[in-house]
Amino acid sequence: MRVVGLRGETTSTENTGSYLPNAGVPGYLPVLMYHSIGTSASREFRRWQVGPELFTDQLAALSEAGYRFTGLSDALDNPHDRTIALTFDDAFHDFSAAVPVLQAAGAGATLYVPTAHVGGKATWLADYAEADLNIMSWAELRAVADAGIEIGSHGHEHAELDVRPDDELRRDISTSRAMLIDQLGVAARSFCYPFGYHTFEVRSAVAAAGFTSGCEVGYRRHRTGTDPFAVGRLIVTADTRPEQMVELVTRGQNDMITELRRRTRTPWRAYRAARYRAARLRASRSTGSRNAGSQDLA
Numbered sequence: 001m002r003v004v005g006l007r008g009e010t011t012s013t014e015n016t017g018s019y020l021p022n023a024g025v026p027g028y029l030p031v032l033m034y035h036s037i038g039t040s041a042s043r044e045f046r047r048w049q050v051g052p053e054l055f056t057d058q059l060a061a062l063s064e065a066g067y068r069f070t071g072l073s074d075a076l077d078n079p080h081d082r083t084i085a086l087t088f089d090d091a092f093h094d095f096s097a098a099v100p101v102l103q104a105a106g107a108g109a110t111l112y113v114p115t116a117h118v119g120g121k122a123t124w125l126a127d128y129a130e131a132d133l134n135i136m137s138w139a140e141l142r143a144v145a146d147a148g149i150e151i152g153s154h155g156h157e158h159a160e161l162d163v164r165p166d167d168e169l170r171r172d173i174s175t176s177r178a179m180l181i182d183q184l185g186v187a188a189r190s191f192c193y194p195f196g197y198h199t200f201e202v203r204s205a206v207a208a209a210g211f212t213s214g215c216e217v218g219y220r221r222h223r224t225g226t227d228p229f230a231v232g233r234l235i236v237t238a239d240t241r242p243e244q245m246v247e248l249v250t251r252g253q254n255d256m257i258t259e260l261r262r263r264t265r266t267p268w269r270a271y272r273a274a275r276y277r278a279a280r281l282r283a284s285r286s287t288g289s290r291n292a293g294s295q296d297l298a
């Protein structure tokens with residue numbers, strides 16, 4: 001826990017003389033959420049894919065404003081007004097293009113791996129027509145870990161854990177942690193809830209499995225010293241222009257979107273829970289298959 005300082009620190013950059021109001025707001029940790037860094041996505045998914053050049057420019061805009069980048073565990077361990085945590089969900093194959101950009105920027109980051117899908121395809125993205133997107137292999141993930149990127153867990157099957165029975169969600173979470181230890185020698189500290197969905201039971205299971213943090217989508221900045229198992233993140237998309245980055249990390253995501261998401265959360269979970277039960281019933285009759293639709297992408 002740290003004492004939240006007074007707001008309103010300002011800085012002027014000597015070289016350019018530019019004035020940066022609110023750069024680094026005390027008491028907040030902005031955590032940025034990225035997915036794919038590349039240029040190969042279909043139209044439906046393109047918003048979630050940031051090209052390597054735009055990614056470079058987004059980081060540069062924040063570097064120029066005095067920010068530094070770390071992985072999430074490092075950022076939570078060492079709170080600082082000018083620290084931004086970078087997170088990447090799903091371990092898409094094209095993350096290899098992000099590694100040199102991160103290294104050039106002296107940036108740390110956390111990559112969240114859905115362990116059952118390593119070396120396979122993003123089958124949970126069927127609704128986005130991106131089920132063929134490749135996921136990194138264990139050898140590639142080992143190289144990522146060797147490059148100093150934090151490896152976190154994105155669950156085993158990339159399942160909607162909040163609507164799964166307790167024993168199932170616990171198995172999924174602990175399996176993912178065991179696989180990261182077996183395959184990479186990494187005792188992962190950070191967990192990323194698939195699709196951003198979590199409940200008290202999910203958070204408890206993540207903590208019991210040995211993780212020290214969990215992140216959701218949230219569309220908000222994380223308040224330093226609050227629950228590390230409900231770390232909110234800010235979405236960066238192909239539409240986020242470099243000149244918008246400082247505003248994003250100092251003010252957070254659009255409030256209207258946040259409010260809308262919050263209001264639809266409970267009925268949406270009830271719908272997904274009913275859908276999961278129906279799918280299980282169908283499976284027990286050996287007829288149906290699981291529908292993988294989702295509202296949020298994480």
Ligand SMILES: [Zn+2]
Pocket residue numbers: 089090154158194195297298
């Ligand atoms: Zn995901």
